[in-house]
Amino acid sequence: MKIFLVGGAVRNKLLNLPIQDKDWVVVGATPEIMIKKGYQQVGNNFPVFINPNNGEEYSLARTESKAGKGYNGFITWSTPDITLEQDLKRRDLTINAIACDEKGNLFDPYNGQYDIVHRKLRHVSSAFNEDPLRVLRVARFAASFAHLNFRIANETKKLMYQMAKNGELSDLTVERVWQETSKALMSNNPQIYFYVLRECGALNILIPEINNLFGIPSPAKWHPEIDTGIHTLMSLTMSAALSNSIDVRFATLLHDVGKSLTPPNKWPSHHNHGKLGVSLVKSLCNRWRISNSITNLAIIVTEFHDMIHNIEHQPIESLVDLFNRIDAWRKPYRVEQIAIISEADARGRTGLENIYYKQSRYLLFTFKLALKVSTKKLIQQGLKGIQISQELNKRRIQAIKKGLIKNMK
Template identity: 55%
Template sequence: MNIYLVGGAVRDQLLGLTVSDKDWVVVGATEQAMLDRGYIQVGNDFPVFLHPKTKEEYALARTERKNGKGYTGFEVDSSQTITLEQDLLRRDLTINAMAMDEEAQLIDPYNGQKDLKNKILRHISPAFSEDPLRVLRVARFAARYHHLGFQVAEETMELMSLMVRDGELDHLIAERVWKETSRALLEPAPQVFFELLRECGALRVWFPELNKLWGIPNPAKWHPEIDTGVHTMMVLQQAAMLSDDLSIRYAALVHDFGKGLTNPALWPSHRGHEKLGIEPINALSARLKVPNHCNDLAVLMSEFHSHVHRAFELKPSTILNMLNRCDAWRKPQRYQDMLTTCKADARGRTGFEHIAYEQADYLLETLDVAQRVDVQEIVSDGFKGKDIKIKLDEKRTQAIAELKRNTPVPEAN
């Protein structure tokens, strides 16, 4: 049997990037032959094995033939007669269909190296359309390699659009969509993922709440980019620059969903969009089965981001109410994550990309001074039951008020 390094490890090695995971294809072997050599079988749908020492994945060369809808309707042939070229042909993009033999000689039957050099993401064959998950995968690769100048080939975009029109994406399951989405959110340019999905029509299938934001105007004074969809992509880009945290990036993505529900007759004003956004955020999170920690931060971001932007105008009692509602006492990191997301929101506007955003520092100080209030001292003074909480809020409000008096108000931005 012959063993070849394949896929992403070959691609990233040729790009000069760090190779983290290695996948191998075995040609001319059987399942029993692999087991006899000590490999551990882990694949259910097709033969995949773990190396007995390195634990890297080794898969028997295989072909796949479509026999149903979605990404699961395939017949797999992993017999000994399957060649390396046949195995590579079933893959999605030319740049992912290269292999190296044990002497590190490149095997490139579908011109992946040429597309790598020209920075093109191109599908290998019409069989690409048999797996709708590949629409999301291509968009994710575009987000990963955007900083290197990669673009999706025109014919691949046309095929992706056709797959959407044919309803193929309707057959995906939520867990797979979220897995691709969460990975895309953590790429260097996550906004590219959603922009490409919008371009091929896929955004309206799984992300209708996001898709409807394009074309909704904002006040030009505060949003020179005007369009809410454009603004959202700019915020996500800023969030990616500020943090690697998935929940922050997700909150940035969905923070303005409420603007899709405001009265068009009142545009570009969006009064009340903060609380209006909670229902569509919950709807998207439920549809994709988004983890609770991501949804929780997203909901808080929607409800309070305007408060944070106006931090220096807020009354001490309003700030305390926000701290209570955010449960900042027990979850200070989540509160800080909300402030980070607000900074991304403030910077995600044309001409505002480098503002200092003093609001975040100020509101962290309000939490700090409020936390210094000693509840044991209140108990020692004889307060009991509900009166302890009333007195605690009173003292915390006073501490915030003192900080406010001693804090200079920066120019509005």
Template identity: 55%
Template sequence: MQIYLVGGAVRDMLLGLPVNDSDYVVVGASAEQMLEKGYQQVGKSFPVFLHPKTSDEYALARTERKQGKGYTGFVCDFGPEIPLETDLKRRDLTINAIAQDASGNIIDPYNGRQDLEKRLLRHVSPAFAEDPLRVLRVARFAARFAHLGFSIADETMLLMSEMASSGELESLTAERIYKEMEKALTSQSPQVFFETLRQCGALSIIFPELDALFGIPAPAHWHPEIDTGIHSLMVLEQAALISTDIEVRFAALCHDFGKALTPQNEWPSHHGHDERGIIPVKALCNRLKVPNPVQDLARLACRWHIQCHKQAELSDEQLLNLLDQCDVWRKPQRFEQLLDVCQSDIRGRTGHEQDDYPQKAILLNYLHHLQQIPVSEIVKAGYKGAQIKEQLTLQRLGKLSELRG
């Protein structure tokens, strides 16, 4: 029995990056032998075992045969006779098909180290095309390693394009799509994930609400980049510099969905896109089963980002309504996240990447002062029921008028 460290752990080690998870392949062993040694089996369709002390994953070397449609239509063969090279060949990218033995020797039958040096994401074999999820995985790796200078090999991009046009991507479940997107959103360059999907033709299939923004013009005075799709990815890029929160990054991506619904005769103006955008944001979130906190901020950002930008032009009543609609009294932290999205929106424009966003400090200052108004004093004064809310509103409006001069 021989044990090899494989996959991401070897890749990240060779790149000089922190190794967070260690996966192992076991060659020359049977499931019965693993159980006898105290390993706990966790996989049924193929044998994966947890180490009795470290809980690291150990999988028996295996092959995969495509027998059905989609990413679940595989039959696995495993046994002590399957060599390491055969197991590595079924992996997605050459940089993920490198192994290390117990003595520290590197086993690299598909030139993964060479592609690491070239900063290339290249598929291992034609079997790559059998699993549509790999289109999203490669896009995610492109986002994760973009800051290191990685790009996708031409032949791999061509294969991804063929997979996108084959209809196989439609077999992906909402859960798997969201999981890949979520991982991409945590990366240093999340916009690259969506750029890659658009380049291979997958964006229109998986994220049609975002894809629809490309080719939609905006006023050059406000948006030198013109194209709303490009602007949306620029906003996501800025959001990644401002916040590590997935909620903020996803909301940044979705904030202008309404512009795809603007009648063409009104271009490049997009009056009312904030309200129109709620429908496509909900459609995307419902289809991908986006967690409630993530989709809540996306809807808020879509609906209210314009009013946050124009807070100085709002009346006291309109400003208080903005705060009420954003539920700032119960969720002040989410309002801060919304303002991070708004700041990203302002900076996500060609030539405006360093712009200040004073609205954030101003609105948070207003909120701070309004939070100090004690409801207990209103109750103590004898007001009851709906009168309490009326008096609280009056006091908040009075405070806003005072703060705004």
């Protein structure tokens, strides 16, 4: 019985990156041997055990064969005579198919170290195309390691394209798609994930709401980059620089989806695209079963983002109405989120990446002024029900106006 550290932990160690989780492979053992040694079995489809001393997962070396559609359509074998090389062969990328024994010796039958040095994301074997989830995983790794100059090998790109063309991706569950997408959104360069999926034909299958934006023009006066799909991913790039919140990054990704509903004869104008886009946001979030907090912010941003760009010219009454509609009094963090997303939208444009976006400062400043109005005082004065909300609106409007005048002096 031999135990090897495998996968991401070995890869990250070679890249001098933090190690998040450790996965272990056990060669030459059976479930009975593992249980006798005190390991706790948790896997049913294939033997996975928890080491009670460190809580880490130990899997018996195994092989797999495709027996059905989708991510779960596999038959696995785990016997004591399965070698480490056989186990590593079933993995997705060569950089994830390196093992390390307890003495620090590396076992690298598929040249993962070579690909680490040459910054290549390359599939281990032709078995790659048996698992459609690997298309998303490669796109995610491309996003996660783009800052280290990793690129997808041409032969792997071709295989990903063929998998998308063959319809394999349609068998993926929504849970798996969102799991990989959410991880990609939190990477250093989330835009790369969507570029990769589009290049191989997967974006149109999995996220048509984003894919449909490419090729749709916006006015050059406001969007020097013209293409709405390019602008969307430029905005996502900017949001990743401004925030590490998945809520913010996801809302940024979807803010312009309504432009896909503009009739071509109206291009490049996109009147009312914010409200039109709300239905698309709701549909995607329902399909992927995304949490309410992420969904609600995406809906708010999609509907109101254009208002923020000319917020200094909005009546103060409209500004207070906006705060009411986004439930800012109970959820004040939403104002800061919207400010960040609006800035990402404004700076996600060719040549405008470094502009000073004063609108976000105005939004935050006016909200701070409105917060000074005390609800408690109104209740103490005997106001009730709708009287409270009406008086609150009135006083908040007054507070903002007074604060702005004072700030101008």
